[in-house]
Amino acid sequence: MTGDLKTAPASWAKVSQPRANPVRRAAAAAAVRYVARDTAATIELDGKQLGQGGGPVMKVHRAGQFLDRLGSDAGTGFGEAYLAGDWDPAPGTDLADLLLPFAQRFSAEKQTNLVPKWAQSLRWLATRSQPVEADNDRTRAQENVSAHYDLSNAMFAEFLDPSMTYSSAMFEPGSHDTATYGELEAAQLRKLDAVLDAAGVQSGSRVLDIGCGWGSLAIRAAQRGAWVTAITIAPQQALQAQARVEASGYGNRVKVALRDYRDQIGEFDAVLSVEMIEAVGEKYWPVYFGAIERRLAPGGVAVIQAIVMPHERMLATRNTFTWVQKYIFPGGLLPSVQAIEQVNAQHTGLDVQVLRHLGQDYATTLRIWRGRFLERWPAIAQGGFDDTFRRMWEFYLAYSEAGFRSGYLDDVQIRLTRR
Structure with a gap:
């Protein structure tokens, strides 16, 4: 929809x-x-x-x-x-x-x-089950991802920071209540650096970025001297990511491809995937982590950032059709840390190590995004969006913020290495 x-x-x-x-x-x-x-x-x-x-x-x-x-x-x-x-x-x-x-x-x-x-x-x-569209095979996965990320590059640019990073930032300790939009870009770059550091990305590293967004992580890796393959299945997002890469001056080090993670080939020293697992779907979690494992070169390291919920609540709600799935992320499902550990124990040879929790950082990020979205609404509305769309996004951002503030939701960075 x-x-x-x-x-x-x-x-x-x-x-x-x-x-x-x-x-x-x-x-x-x-x-x-x-x-x-x-x-x-x-x-x-x-x-x-x-x-x-x-x-x-x-x-x-x-x-x-x-x-x-x-x-x-x-x-x-x-x-x-x-x-x-x-x-x-x-x-x-x-x-x-x-x-x-x-x-x-x-x-x-x-x-x-x-x-x-x-x-x-x-x-x-009074509870609906997941519709058939929730199955993220190759065709439906592209439709579901495109429905959100290809809404409008211009719209996202109005409320995201200049790096166009659409995931939790990482703020300085003690700054969550006071952080402003002016501090968001630095906090996002801090998060990107934390991911790259955890994966050991350095000059000459071969890097795969699964679900690359608008290219901020790929550009940051290239600035370290890495060679990056960045993939997404949202066509308009891929075009904008490529344009941003070229504008950054690192077009010779970053290749953006419109490609499903299941179709990627080659070996990489680091495989990165920031807040992409939420769109994979439970049925395909073994496929997703299996693909990460196959792409890792000997001694390689994978780092993912994932929005998670308590395991018991995931089990209780995984087959229900939620407001977020209907209006924001069709086909999406949040995993739990325990589910990630179980999938990897049963289907891959990867060890799972939780590095850090960013739940309160995400609450702050969402607060800033929502304030910026409402401030920039007159410009966003010029793109053809109506007031019901505004209320939808205001509710989505506030609803998510409340989830992280309460501790019901968390955002974790996880390192994956071969056992």
Whole structure:
């Protein structure tokens, strides 16, 4: 759906017209009361204030439509209701601050009471399974990745830092609460250097960058004297990455290719992949890590950066269709560190070593991106994006920020070496 938003605002008709169902609406209302009971936020619904009192306030403008969405699809309804304008934070309340208490319900210490016991057996009524498009074979993988990363190079350039790095930065200790957009590029370069250092990239190294984005890591490696093959399956992104490489003056050291990781050949001293595994899909995790292993030269090192969730929550949600999958990353699934360890133990000869955790760094990165996105919205809108798209991206960035702030999500750098 995402690939059509820019050119077909009429596609939002489904968002604005939920299907009414009195039974599902009543069930959704009961679920909202249950969630509000032990969430440190207040929900204003039908003139009543639900919750413990205090905390950020969520104002529901259209209670019927809000409950219809939740009752129709528990995985996507809450976010869809925000897209449609059914609810907003109270004036003066930041969206991520409002979403934080809800994210905290999903943190490790509260996993046991996410849904009341009486309702757990009925979850199938309001939870959709993964669609066929979630299978990331070669054709669908390119469609899914392109749907997000080829939305508009110009749009991404408006809110990313000048290096066009679309992954967590790494900030100086103690600077998370105060860091600004002006500090983002330095923090991104610090992260890129950490990846390159962990992989031992130096002059003469042969480097493979899987899921190269707009080329920032490849350019940084080339600045060390490395020879880099950078691959992506998003066509417009590949063109922009190649243009950025040429503009950097390292076109003789970096080759950008529109290529699936499964089709790459050759041996490399370092294989790098920053926040790409999230788009691979669980079915293909063994294939992904097997490809990394085959591309490593003797003595080579691989480093990946991965957004992860707790293992128990991954197991509980891996077959459900979420708002993020529907509107932002079709076909995506976050792994857990344990899942990464298990896949490599069972399917490869690679050892897994977690180097560092960047969860709070990602929360800061997302806060800065969201502020910049909203600040630059007038320019972004000139690309043909409508206000519902703005609300979608505002929710996506705030929702993700709350996930990292709560500790429900983490971002890890992992080194892989042959056993």
